[in-house]
Amino acid sequence: MALSGFEIAMGGVSSIPVLGGLIFLGFKAFGEKNLDASKLKPKKPAAAEKKPAPAAKKDPE
Numbered sequence: 001m002a003l004s005g006f007e008i009a010m011g012g013v014s015s016i017p018v019l020g021g022l023i024f025l026g027f028k029a030f031g032e033k034n035l036d037a038s039k040l041k042p043k044k045p046a047a048a049e050k051k052p053a054p055a056a057k058k059d060p061e
Helices: 005-013 016-034
Strands: none
Touching: 005 016
């Protein structure tokens, strides 16, 4: 029994290289803009402790 045109087309579209390419193109077209982090503000560090600057030592002369 011969395969119909629909079965041949579905087999070609569902093959791994073609399916991978379609997913990649879909990501490049729609997903990459949504993952752009440049619009996000960087997080501020949570209450970082400030250590006092060490006092300058004087050389004994």
